[in-house]
Amino acid sequence: VFVMGTNDLAKDTGTRLQAGRVLFLPWLAQCLAAARGQGLQIIDGVWNALDDMAGFADECAQGHDLGMDGKTLIHPAQIDPCNQIFTPSPAEIDWAQKVVAAFDLPQNASVGALRLDGGMVERLHADMARMVLARAGLDVAP
Numbered sequence: 001v002f003v004m005g006t007n008d009l010a011k012d013t014g015t016r017l018q019a020g021r022v023l024f025l026p027w028l029a030q031c032l033a034a035a036r037g038q039g040l041q042i043i044d045g046v047w048n049a050l051d052d053m054a055g056f057a058d059e060c061a062q063g064h065d066l067g068m069d070g071k072t073l074i075h076p077a078q079i080d081p082c083n084q085i086f087t088p089s090p091a092e093i094d095w096a097q098k099v100v101a102a103f104d105l106p107q108n109a110s111v112g113a114l115r116l117d118g119g120m121v122e123r124l125h126a127d128m129a130r131m132v133l134a135r136a137g138l139d140v141a142p
Helices: 006-013 025-037 053-066 076-086 090-104 123-135
Strands: 042-044 113-116 119-122
Touching: 025 042, 025 053, 042 053, 053 076, 090 113, 090 119, 090 123, 119 123
Parallel strands: none
Antiparallel strands: 113 119
16 A cells, blocks of 8 residues: 655645645645556545544545545544545445446446446446445455
């Protein structure tokens, strides 16, 4: 696993930590790509403002949207909000199950893409769906 040291990055570069992390987004994206290129999970850096739970939730959501696998926590009060954001929602699980089921049908064994719920999904979406189901703790064969 690769753990982002955002405080260390700020110290080493002299970049200020600000809400929204706009100055850090290029580095976060590069580290995410590097981690994935090595087959690693990546955990987002800490949120320092212990009393700002709304800011913490926003940063967790941003990290999740970027593709982070979780967030480094520094206080027990951060556990539940973090888990709520990084755990797949019922809608995400439902979508993932539909995609996997569609590609698992015998008639779709050699299909590269198909129409599902008014949209197009490819085999890469089935791979993404399996990752969602794995994060949800649901067993899905490759």
